[in-house]
Amino acid sequence: MSIMTIYHLVAIFLLCIGIFGIAYRRTLVGIVLGIELILNGAGLSIMASAQLTPTPNEIGQVGALLVMGIAAAEATLLLAILLVVSRRFKNVEAGKLITMRG
């Protein structure tokens, strides 16, 4: 097993535990935590693929930076959406939000 496979298995672990969190959590904030885990795993995987093979290192580093930028933008928007949902429905449990209309 090459050293890159270890990093990739860690990234796959982050993906799987994030999917488990999304399916298992009841509140929307818990689901956001799962999404952050998945995005972090994606960054780790991109980074390991470029850094530990003959591929130019800059591609992996810039890719990881772009993933971080997308995660920051996504967290900002999710905070606003959670705010609106909690104002309108008075709770943020995924099972209780059964209507999309305000």
Place this chain on the structure above:
Amino acid sequence: MDNLASENLAWVVLFGHIAIIVAGGFITVLSESLVRALMGLILTLFGVAGLFFLMAAPFIGLMQILIYVGAVSVLIFFAIMLTNAWPGGDESGNISGKKVIFAALAAIAPAVFLGSAAIRTAPPSVFVPEETQVSELGKFLLEPYILPFELISLLLTVAMAGAVILGFERRKKK
């Protein structure tokens, strides 16, 4: 002798950070209190930052700490605070066993396929990665990768404008 010692140290650092990531991941998804879950997420983020340092990319590791631990987790803290987190754990109460089984199945399915693919098709990898100068990274970002760079700045602007508009929505109605 010296080389062997540093190689052993590298393995210890690698598996130590992997242990931190695994522990933090389980705390994140299984903890009853959302604040504790967020602490688990921060632990995981620090572990991934350590792996970035180990891959000879200190700049990205520092960016990970700055952006994720510094900004994103504070945003999620605000989300927990502003959405009426109630005492006794937001995720407390009995969760049906059926849900746990389905969630575990959803998690295991990609693990099996992606894991076997990653093990079978792994190319030979170098043991000691080279460090890239930050100036070269900046040049790369501004010459061949200028379009993604501009697009990510546009995305961040739009996301922040959208967040502000969503935040003011209620007041306009009244």
